[in-house]
Amino acid sequence: MFVLVEMVDTVRIPPWQFERKLNDSIAEELNKKLANKVVYNVGLCICLFDITKLEDAYVFPGDGASHTKVHFRYVVFHPFLDEILIGKIKGCSPEGVHVSLGFFEDILIPPESLQQPAKFDDAEQVWVWEYETEEGAHDLYMDTGEEIRFRVVDESFVDTSPTGPSSAEVASTSEEPPKKEAPYTLVGSISEPGLGLLSWWTSS
């Protein structure tokens, strides 16, 4: 579920950090900029793996800080298509089952990708698999906190950069506050044998 991504960036080191080793300052700046952030079409950045190349550092007129072009590799969370992952159920809503990995929370399993037949129990706000056996339908609840094995079937990146003034005006006239979109979401599926709550498939 993790990949190593090669990136290039220019790192600015302010003068008061010049006494420190350049590599340490650069590592700290890169982690400050990227750790726990989503880069569009790349994934969720975890931490710096290594620095592969440092080009010459320049000081520009008017700015006492040094600017160094750095080639580095970063550990990024980006599961590949069809990968099997295990997470915890965060909750259920009519949109589907929400799953979390702890460090990444935006995973949704839509109703059509659940083990069929499935129904949404409004009273308990939980999705239920109506498992058919010879004795009749056996309801299996997808409770919060349960561990669930799922397959990644789709991902979507949304650009959440701030928008310009014109669209902000439109947003302020509408009644609700603008909906916060997650920059990176995964869509999962559990409609195969072996997928779903781990407790459904452990052999007695």
Add this chain to the structure above:
Amino acid sequence: MPWLGPRVGRSLQPRKDANSALLSNYEVFQLLTDLKEQRKESGKNKHSTGQQNLNTITYETLKYISKTPCSHQSPEIVREFLTAMKSHKLTKAEKLQLLNHRPMTAVEIQLMVEESEERLTEEQIEALLHTVTSILPAGPEAEQKKTTGCDVTMDEEDPA
């Protein structure tokens, strides 16, 4: 013009070659554990506002990975596993999933190996399971399950 990340400057240019850059959970586990040790030793600015994001993500990721089978792996075990896998003719992504998950049942193998019904016979699946479970150590969760049993039946087994 290509779109670039939300709070990341326009100067950032990622170049990615999908397959060759895959990391196993064990490698990330090692990296984060070493990073934690390093930061503990250097002490001073772990709590400065800039480092909060790094702290959060490394803590949460380490917490997640520690509960998977990879937390008990070592470079020797991984090497032994990959050598044993050579005869089974699986793709890189399939071997990675087996390494990360340590499947114990045939149905899990079928999930991780594409078109397994056509590529593997029942005996081959059994052989694969045997290789996986004998070389890779069980994860912390599996050991817990052995002692507490599962929901439907109470398995009274001695703790390993």
